[in-house]
Amino acid sequence: MIQTNTIKTIFNTLLLMSTLSKVNGTVRQFHLHLYGEVSEEYGPHILCQIPNVSKSVCASMCLENAKCHAVEICNHGVSRCRITTGQHSSPMSNSSRSTCQLYRLGNPCREGYWDRLQNTCTQNITQTLPPNTCADCHCLLGLLDIVTNGEIRFTLSGGKTLVCVVEVAVLGLDIYKWTVIQRRRSGGSVHFDREWNEYKEGFGSTTSDFWIGNDFIHQLTNITGNHHLQIRMTKNNGQKLTVEYLFYIESENGGYRLHAASLDGSQNLGDPFLSTCQECANLMKFSTKDVDNDNDTIRNCASVSKGGWWHNSCQKSNLNGEFGQVNYTLGINWNKFTDLSYVEMRVRRL
Numbered sequence: 001m002i003q004t005n006t007i008k009t010i011f012n013t014l015l016l017m018s019t020l021s022k023v024n025g026t027v028r029q030f031h032l033h034l035y036g037e038v039s040e041e042y043g044p045h046i047l048c049q050i051p052n053v054s055k056s057v058c059a060s061m062c063l064e065n066a067k068c069h070a071v072e073i074c075n076h077g078v079s080r081c082r083i084t085t086g087q088h089s090s091p092m093s094n095s096s097r098s099t100c101q102l103y104r105l106g107n108p109c110r111e112g113y114w115d116r117l118q119n120t121c122t123q124n125i126t127q128t129l130p131p132n133t134c135a136d137c138h139c140l141l142g143l144l145d146i147v148t149n150g151e152i153r154f155t156l157s158g159g160k161t162l163v164c165v166v167e168v169a170v171l172g173l174d175i176y177k178w179t180v181i182q183r184r185r186s187g188g189s190v191h192f193d194r195e196w197n198e199y200k201e202g203f204g205s206t207t208s209d210f211w212i213g214n215d216f217i218h219q220l221t222n223i224t225g226n227h228h229l230q231i232r233m234t235k236n237n238g239q240k241l242t243v244e245y246l247f248y249i250e251s252e253n254g255g256y257r258l259h260a261a262s263l264d265g266s267q268n269l270g271d272p273f274l275s276t277c278q279e280c281a282n283l284m285k286f287s288t289k290d291v292d293n294d295n296d297t298i299r300n301c302a303s304v305s306k307g308g309w310w311h312n313s314c315q316k317s318n319l320n321g322e323f324g325q326v327n328y329t330l331g332i333n334w335n336k337f338t339d340l341s342y343v344e345m346r347v348r349r350l
């Protein structure tokens, strides 16, 4: 990290250059700000290095790369432009011979990290609230004046961290406030083959993969009114699928039984949640490898398929299966949609 005083001093000089860039079809003006000097160490934040180019060419190359959030101009030896993610982990060096000038892209986020690919801001907010003040992101985000797309993590006084996603609807007519209840994206660093009590309490990390906990999902979806579940999936080849339901689950006494209904009132034939079939999840209790509530009289489906879920006999969906496993029975799957590299389940009040 760069020292705060240095940032303040240099930041006030601001604005080295600006240019136009077209990202996702939208033309925006970006600014590069001189932040100061950083050590010349090579690290994972360096996306590429180009020798002997001007600052303006270097800036243009950064703007063309959506992963780029900063450039470093290094003049020790051969002049080099370094395109970087902006996540420099090295402390500033006092050495004048092994430092680079760091320029950051102007950031639309008030705080936190700007994801240019998603055009979202990630912030971490520790919000200490009296117990029972807020139980979901709808309530928490209502305490803030947030009107831009973004992801915010709230750590509640009880210790649980919520991942909240703000999504401004088309034309800005509505602001969706999502609470993320499950996410798989890190390539299997968090395994989901776990027992009842772990699914009950929740596990994993909100910065990578997690299950928020069945007790919490019950609490969340039993706040007065209807709740909208959105499941977002991406295959390894980039193909995406989003499905949506009215949704709630029962308490632990009810086995966290799943209640899903179509949001548009259609039957959705073939849907792995809604359909009436031996593998469909709706109205099933939750099962884990140590609690068998499924309808298969021989097998424990959660044990066979490596993940707790609303297994029937056994399943046409299992978003808690083994990451990277392409075998339908073992892996993360949604009907015939397998080979998934990203899954997110999120809920909002209607």
Ligand SMILES: [Ca+2]
Pocket (backbone or CB within 6 Å): 292, 293, 294, 295, 296, 297, 298, 299, 300, 301
């Ligand atoms: Ca069974």
